[in-house]
Amino acid sequence: MPPKTCSTILLRNGLLATYSKGDDPLSVPATRRVDVLIEDDRIVDVAEPNSLKLPQYYFVIDCSNKWIAPGFVDTHRHVWMSVVNDQEDWTLSEYLCKLSWTTAALVTAEDVYLGQLAGCLQAIHGGTTTVVDHFHCANSVDHIEQAIRATDESGLRSMFCIARQSLPTSIDPLEFDDDEEVSKMQMDTIVRLSSRDKGRLTADGRVTLGMAYDVQGINSAEDTRIVSLVRSLGVRPITAHYVGGPQAPAYSKKVRAWSEAGLLKDDVIFSHGSGLMHKRCDPDEWKLLKDAGASIASTPEDELGMGHGNPVAYEAVRRGVKAGLGIDSASITSAEMFPAMRFALQWERGRMHEALAKDDQAARYNSLTAASAFRLATLGGAEVAGRSSDIGSIEAGKLADIVLYNAESINLAHCHDPFKGIVFHATAADVEWVIINGEIVKREGNLVRKNWEEVADALRRSIRAVQERVAQYDLDERYAAAMKFKRDRAEDGVEASD
Structure with a gap:
């Protein structure tokens, strides 16, 4: 480890894979051997190997057998949900009833702390350095504070977006009788936290305050009041779900609704966006x-x-709309961003091939490259989060959020192109070093800040406790009641959110 008195790190002779602001989103930037100099929390220089003037004291990482890349920016993740499980086979409707409207009410603040800590460490382990965290377990002030505490302790960079939503007081009929009281608690907390160093929730500025707002359209005056308030406080981003596939065919036109309400601005992130391409x-x-x-x-x-x-990331790129990727939840999919890149790219390629096949045609080449998916997960994600001036690429002046891949690993030794290697072949096992804010948080394959075995042991105990509480409910019975409500809402043109 670098000595505690040493604030300078030199990454020597690594193969650099990064996009920069001037690169077209569908281009393939050239890779090159570089030295990267980090001082405190910033990248101060990226230069030809052995060309930098170095300070007297610095810590060197030999990168001659490594790829240097920006950390992933996950633009939509419910980090706390690592404390719930067995959701991999659910539909969205099941998730809404069994998680959002049932299990989430049974999770304690201590459960949230452990789920949040484990979720942050899972992200770091897989090379994710930043998340837009849609925190929809804001059941109490303590739940919120414990999630912030865990995020701080992990070392992850986060835009911690507190959800303005309540839990149902009844499933059949579906009612939210205490929503006014919950809203006051959540908004008072946001106002209080926003005054903490202008929304910087940690001393080093890694964790900042955002908002998740999925109740837009229920009360237009309240929408305007709340969104205007958080903007006046400098709280950003504001994120909201927008689905529209077979599990949510309500056709609510959420983007238009936000626009017509005068709320649509550059700080808004729509998660999924599938309603943009739905029937x-x-x-x-x-x-x-x-x-x-x-x-x-x-x-x-x-x-x-x-x-x-269906995924809309590439359609957004074609239309000049900022787009990034995320995993959503480790209780449903991989905790790593690698599958997200592969699914996005291969789905889009498949869609293009299918369209040609309908006319008995075939593509001579794939027009979308692996590198384009890498950009969605790095600089594209930073653009979505509103942080592309600070993160998302390896450039002098940016924050030092960097991942070093072992280019000689079992998965990557056969690859000479780091863009292709990272997108198609890498896993968390190939992420050897992770640096966030200039701090080494994963070193030679091992997490630095926390002992994972201890975290995992406490996490499993918490998961078992949550399962015991959930066991008192007949989830399928509640699901049947929720589906009836969902059908009624669909007839009224109201969309579900997750």
Whole structure:
């Protein structure tokens, strides 16, 4: 480890894979051998090997057999959900009833702490350095504070977006009788936290305050009041779900609704965005997004499996709308961003091949490259999060959020192109070093800040406790009641959110 008095790290002679602001999203940037100099929390230089003037004291990492890349920016993840499990086979409707409307009410603040800590460490282990965390377990002030505590302790960079939503007081009929009280608690907490060093929730600025808002359209005056308030406090981003596939065919036109309410701005992230390509979609919503500078966060792995609708990340890129990727939840899909890149790219390639096949044609070449998926997970994600001036690429002046891949690993030794290797072949096992904010948080394959075995042991105990509480409910009975409500809402043109 570097000595505690040493604030300078030199990454020597690594193969650099990164996009920069001037690169077209569908281009393939050249790779090159570089030295990267880090001082405190910043990248201060990226230069030809052995060309830098070095300070007297620095810690060297020999990268001659490593790839240097920016950390992944996950634009939609419910980090706390590592404390719940067995959701991999669920549809979106099952998730809404069994998790959002049942299990989430039974999770204690201590459960949230352990799920959040484990979820952050899972992200780091897989090379994710930043998350837009849609925290929809804001059941109490203590739940919120424990999630922030865990995020801080992990070392992960986070835009911690507190959800403005309540839990049902009844499933049949579905009622939210204490929503006004819960809303006051959540908004008072957001106001209080926003005054903590202008929304910087940790001393080093890694964790910042955002908001998740999925109740838009229920009370227009309240929408305007809340969104205007958080913007006046400098809270950003504001993220909201927008699905529209077979599990949520309500055709609510959420982008247009936000626009017509005067709320659509460049700080808004729509998770999934599948309603933009669903039957009866409104094609003009794409222009509204682009003109406002709003973004799409696609989670292709669970979108395809749970019935959210088909992934729209590449359609967003074509239309000039900012787009990034995410995993959504480790209780449903991989905790790593590698499958997200593969699903996004291969789904889009498959869609293009299928369209040609309908006319008895075939593509001579794949027009979308592996590198384009890498960009979605790095600089594209930073653009979505509103942080591309600070993160998402390896450039002088940016924050030092860097991943070093073992280019001689079992998975990667046969690859000479790091873009292809990272997108198609890498796993968390190939992520050898992770640096966040200039701090080494994974070293030679091992997490630095926490002992994973101890975290995992406590996590398993917490998971068992949650399962025992859930066992008192007949989830299928509650699901049947929720499906009836869902059908009624669909007839009224109201969309479900997860």
